[in-house]
Amino acid sequence: xxxxxxxxxxxxxxxxxxxxxxxxxxxxxxxxxxxxxxxxxxxxxxxxxxxxxxxxxxxxxxxxxxxxxxxxxxxxxxxxxxxxx
Numbered sequence: 593x594x595x596x597x598x599x600x601x602x603x604x605x606x607x608x609x610x611x612x613x614x615x616x617x618x619x620x621x622x623x624x625x626x627x628x629x630x631x632x633x634x635x636x637x638x639x640x641x642x643x644x645x646x647x648x649x650x651x652x653x654x655x656x657x658x659x660x661x662x663x664x665x666x667x668x669x670x671x672x673x674x675x676x677x
Contacts (some may be wrong), residue, residue, distance in 0.1 A: 631639050646654065
């Protein structure tokens with residue numbers, strides 16, 4: 593009997609971890625959408641000016657800024673997962 597219960601326990605545990613992972617991904621996507629939409633709601637005219645300035649900014653500068661933000665984001669995720677609990 594115990595032999596039968598053990599695989600079921602692993603299956604239930606695996607399902608719970610999959611559900612937690614999916615929930616975390618949906619939470620992250622939801623927060624990204626919230627924070628990306630916030631400037632459009634808060635100051636649309638200012639955002640238009642920023643977009644016009646971005647058009648005038650050289651592509652290489654935008655690439656460097658994008659890479660820096662991605663690295664910062666990965667470092668924050670790492671720090672949050674390994675040092676904050």
